[in-house]
Structure formats: C-alpha cells, structure tokens
Amino acid sequence: MTATDPYDVIGIGIGPFNLGMAALLDPVDHVKAAFFDETAEFNWHPGMLIEGADLQVPFLADLVTFADPMSPYTFVNYLHKQNRLHKFFFFNRFDIPRTEYNHYAQWVAGQLGSCHFGKRVTDVKDYKKEGEQLYEVVVEDREAKVIERYFTRHVVMGTGSVPLVPDGFDQFPVEDVVHTSQYLCHRDTFDKAENILVVGSGQSAAEVFLDLLQRQHSFDYRLHWITRSPGFFQLESGKVGQEIFSPDYVDYFHDLPFEKREEELPNLYHIRNGVEEKTLHEIYDLLYHKSIGEDRAPVTVRASSDVESIDVNDNGHYTVTCRQWMEEKEYRIMADKIVLATGYKPNIPGWLEKFSDVMEWEDDKRFKVTRDYRLVFKDDRPNNFFTITNIEHSHGAGATNLGLAVYRNMKIINEIAGEEVYPEQSGTVFQSFGTPEESE
Template sequence: MTRFNKQNNIVDVIGIGIGPFNLGLAALSEEVNEINALFFERSEAFHWHPGMLIEGTTLQVPFLADLVSMADVKSKYSFLNYLQEQNRLYSFYFLEDFHIPRKEYSHYCRWVADQLDSCRFGMNVESVSLIEKAGEKRYEVHVRHVKDQTVEVFESKHLVLGIGTQPAIPASLQPALGEKVFHSADYLKRKKEGCFKGKSVTVIGSGQSAAEVFYDILSDDEAKDIHWFTRSKGFFPMEYSNLGLEYFSPDYIDFFYELPQAKKDALLKQQDLLYKGISSAMIRDIYHLLYERSACGNQLNTVLQAMTEVNLIEETAGGLSLSCTQWVKEESFTHETDIVVLATGYQSVLPPFINPISHHIQWDDQGRFQVEREYRLKTNTMGENDIFVQNAELHTHGVGAPDLGLGAYRNSVIINELARQTVYPLYQKHVFQTFGTHKNAHTFEEIKG
C-alpha cells in the first residue's frame, strides 16, 4: 500500500475549487490524522461573489452558518473566533443581529483560507484521469500554476468537487452580452467604472440579486430612470418562517432523498420561494425608499413590472431595444434602455477536466450526477476511489444543497466517510415537524386491515 504524503504529491483526497464549501472541508479536516488533503483554486486568492459585495447587504443565513460552527463550535476557524481575533467581538455583541455583512463574511473566509496550508490558490486543475500503479488505482490530477504556467501532477485516492456555479444567462440574451449588457456578477466592477451615471438602466431577474442591484442603483440616484422586469408572478418574499427554515435540515434531506426522482423534480419546481425569493427586509427597504422618493408630489423615475419575459435584446443607434412579453395578458411590447443588468441567477456547469473520467460516472436520464446519500457520486470505482460533490446535488438531496447553513453538515458526512470513522457526530432529529408520516401514525391500509 502506498503511504499518502503531500511531500511526493500523493494525498488521500484532492478538493477542486475553493469556495465556502470546500474551504469548510479544508478547515474541518485539518487536524484529522486519517485525512491528508489538498485543495486547488484557479483564482489567486479567496473571492466570494466579489461583484455583489454591495454596501449594506447581508448574508441571508445567520452567522452560525459559518464554515465550521454547525459541526464544531470549538473550532478555531469559527466566525466568533474570527471576531475575537479582529477585536470586533464587543462590536458584534452590541450589533444584536444574527445576519452579518456580506463583505465581512467574505473577509472571514479569506482569514480562514490564509491559515490553511492545504489550500493552494492560483492553481488551475486542467485534467483528471484514473490511473493504476502497483495494483492500486488513484486519480491523477494535472494542475497548471497560473503565474508561471508550469504544470504539476498530483495523485489522490479520492476527489471532492466544489467548483461552484457560473452565471446563468438565457440563450436568447447571450448574443447581447458586452459593455451595455452584463450579468449581476459584474455589477460592482461596472458600477466603479461609472456606467450607470445619467443612464436608463433595466434590471432583469426575480431574486435577491435583482432586488439588491435595483435598490443600490435607486439609492445612488445617479441613473436617469430604472426599470425592473421579472417573469415571475410578483416580487415575492423568500419563505423565512421558523418552520419554513426547517426544510434546510438533515431531516428534510433524509425525507427528500428517499423519494422517487420524478417526485423530487416535481417538488423542487414548487419550492422556489424557499431559496429563490427576496428577503422581506430588502422588499421593505425598497418600498420605503420608493415611498420617500414619491412624497410631496415627486414623480418616480422607476418602473417595477412582474409577469414580463424579455425575449430579445438588440443594440440600436440610441442604446438598447428589448423585445418583451407580458405573458399573462399575452401582450408584446418594446422597451428602450441604455444598460441592462441580468440578475438571472447561476447554474452548475460540468468542467472540462472531468471528461477523462466521465465514463466512470453514472448519470441519470437527464444527464445529471447520480449522488448517494453521503454525497458520493455513483461511479464504477465506488468505495475504492470516491468522488464527493458540494452543491451539485439539488436534484437528489433537495433545496438545502446550496445553503451555507448545511455546508458544515455535508462536510461532516464527507469527512466521516473519508476517515472511515465518526469524526464529527451526526445527531438525529433536528426539527419539530415531520416531513413524511409520523412513526406512530397508521396508514389507511393498516386501519382497514
């Protein structure tokens, strides 16, 4: 058996991509003797949605959804320890708010990343293949250093894919992308360039990002006018009641995972407002600002219009022309504007480096990963050379897949699997409600019998 050792570029597990989820895995596995890990990220430093770190925006989850606390509150990588190290503990105590600034969360993650030797930035994974040496199979990972373009080869028994998501842009709108039409992921960069001053701006999208962009542009009062179009039925709040939040729990994952795939897919389509809506606080802030701006007979330079599909964006001599449809009334219209911000969400994209091992992976009939309950892909090498996934299991594990609050739980499961022992206990019964049928209840057939 090979002794896995970082010194000879052979480790137990390689994590590809360093977002919050794989960063949490690196932090939680640092002192686990049974796991020798490396994590690679092509960016040269930790960045978390830099284009949307808008002043005044907060995480949509409490600070306990940091990288480690929901698995180990005693970890030195907790947010509370970060505050203490930053001499901000009393400030946070007086803040009396569970929801922390988004900028501070990003800074906290970078603080953790800077302390972890297992995290290697500026290293782009180009290919992964399955090899066999001395009767033992391993993954061979080719990594290119971004600075000098040299390639280094690593070997690993297992992989963890944490590559995140990419901006999702409807195919019909992609030809218009450029200086005047861009995704919200580039919002702050474009704002710093002054592209909104004196311009007519249109925001497209229905979620939190669209709302934050709209509010930020409205607050600066630099745009000539602002339109906000969404194809959704309205500008609705995300479900944030206590019982609604229980859907982001291991208990709900257990329930959802056992459902037939057809029922999972149907259920997910009905749960958008569990994770895609707008926070009530943001809706309140927008409404208050609109109310204040409209006082004393002032005319607003804003339009908010739901149930509207933007089908095409074309450049004209004077700016941009949007071909739109109010789909409930089935009315088509055109809208003229100077700038379009596409707050159209994000999507998972299969990276090219996975192509050499794609034939080892089992796919469902829609071309998606088949994922076991323990976040392990179903492959031809299961148990010997596993591939775990982070936030690529929405279709198998439910709405909690992208939620930061479940990141430490998922990493606990993965670490226990890699170490072949219980490193982090996985407790039962986290919620008050029952998602399936209560164990003491009797089915109709049982009563009838």
C-alpha cells in the same frame, strides 16, 4: 504527493464548501488533504458585495461551528481576533454583512496550508499502479505556467456555479449588459446612463435595484425593474418552513424516487427563492419617499414580463423587447445599461465527461449521487469521487445552502477517514418528514 505517497483527498475549487472542509480537516492529522482553486485568492461573489447587503443565513452557519463550535476557525473567534467582538455584541444581530462573511472566509483561507490558489485543475484521471487505484489530478500553476501532477485516494468536486446568461445576451459589451455577479465591477459606468433596466426578481435583483434606487438622486437616470415571475414575492422565512434546510429533510428528500424529487423542487420555490422582507420594505419606503410631490417617480416596476431580445438601436443604445405573458402582448424598453439577475448554473468541468460511461445517471444531465455525496460508478471502485456541485436533484432545495455546508463536509470527512471524526446528528428539527414509524 506522488503515487507512492498520495493524498487522502484533493478538493477541486475553494468556495465556502471546500474551504469549510479544509478548515475541519486541519486538525485531523491522519488525513492528508490539498485544495486547489484557479483564482489568485479567496473572494466570494465580489461583484455583489454591496454595502449594507446581509448574508441570508445566521452567522452560526459559518465554516465550522455546526461540527465543532470550539474550532479556531469559527466566526466568533474571527471577531475576537479582529477585536470586533464588542462591536458585534452591540450590533446585536443574528445575520451579518455579506462583506464581513467574505472577510472572515479570507481570514480562514489565509491560515490553511492545504489551500492553494492560482492553481487550475485541468484534468482528473483514473490511475492504477501495482494494484492500487488512485486519481491523478493535473494542475496548472497559473503564475509559473507549469503543469503539476498530484495523486489522491479521493476527490471532492466543489466547482460551484457560473452565471446563467440567456442565449444571445452575451454578445454585448460586458459593461453594458451585466450579470449581477459582475455588478460592482461595472457600476461606475452606470452613472451617466439615461435608462437602466434590471431583469429578475430574486434577492440579487432586489439588492441591485435598491442600490441603484439609492444612487438615483445623484444621477439623472430612469430605472426599470421587470421579472417573468407573476410578482415580486417575499422569501418565505417562517421558522417551521425553514426546517427543510436540515439534515432530517435531506434524508427524507434523498430517499424519494427521482420523479418525486423533480416534482417537489418547484413546490419549494418560495422558500429557496424570493426577496427578504427587509429588502422589499426598504425598496417600497424609498419609492414612497420619491413619489412625494411627483406625479410619478422615474421608476417602472413590472412583473409577468419575459425579455425576449436585446438589440442595438440607431442611437447606440439598446432596445429591449419584452412580452407580458399574461396579456400576450409585446412592449419595448429603451436602455443604456442592463443588469441580468438571471441566476447561475452548475459549473461542470469538461474533464468529468470522460467518466460519463462508467457513472450512473438519474437522467441525461444529472448524475446519481449517494446520500453521503459520492458519485455512483458502475464499477465497484474503492476510491470515492464526491461532489458538492449539481446536487439539487439529489439533495433538495438546500443543496447550495450555507447552513447545510458543514453537515455535508462532516459526512464526507467521516467517509474519507473511515471513522466518525465529527459525530453526525439526527432529529435536529421539530418537524417530521415522511410517513410515521409504527412506534409513533
């Protein structure tokens, strides 16, 4: 689109959030949209698509259902089109395999002409011509090696997150010191290891540990699992507790002062982090079976331990220095392969820095975001810059939750369209947040 015929919205990044937006915008004829992603095709966390691993939200949290259950892009319609509906009926579960969610999303992406892969957004600029204010989006076609320029009234930044690797831990060969995001890419190189260390205690760490534990009988390695947390805790899955992943809670959280929001996030750790009960049970049962007839299984599990450094020893293996922070004592683990389940950090594009002086900030790292996901600018610009990246401080623990992704997209689409294309709902949960109204 040219400056005289711009898009209504351009989405930067095509993860589940922007893919869902593209699917919901597909039938909206009066909103012209395009979405760009630098990868060659949609592929959701391919390094962690371990066989047997499930999505942590029910299948109703697909790309569109909460906004439009009659959409052709629902997960149920995907099953129907793939001739899998009867199989899923007998599967008889609310959660679905992670690999199937990825396949479903690829199926949706393949039908949307607004989604363009192999296109890396290298810059976004303010553009003014003849009194109209737009955004100019500069895109590199990674195959053709050409620069393209597009113009749009609104932008949605959905650049997601990138692996968080501790300082100094990225200097080793990636096949030896592996972040969980790349686990399956390098798993075959683990087979000849003598000692394997998994660091972390969230769902990803547990899934990797379980996978290695299941494969241990075929290979002769010792397995270590450590975490800085005081224990290997179960994810809180109580139904009332899960209601924080609702539009009503987001309304409440967003209205709190910034300082109160900061205080609240750690209190929700057990709801948004931890390991599913099913995974912990599988790990314990397997450890129990491995211990029969043995003084001690070739496995070490230890909490309250920080990894302080990794060094190459004289044998070409790794010496990992750890600190048991409760006892304030150091110890060392010898390892050939190390898996870092150290989480992710927001992926903030470098070009966003040019807007920093005209944006409002909560603190020196976190920008101010409205309830409907708009960045707040000091100038009263008519064109919105939406973000679904780096919003935990503004929208709470559910900022990256797939169950809220559709609601986010509904809010943004309605703002762009200037009308309620998708009716928004309130009073969606039994729980009430905040102080009661006078009428109560």
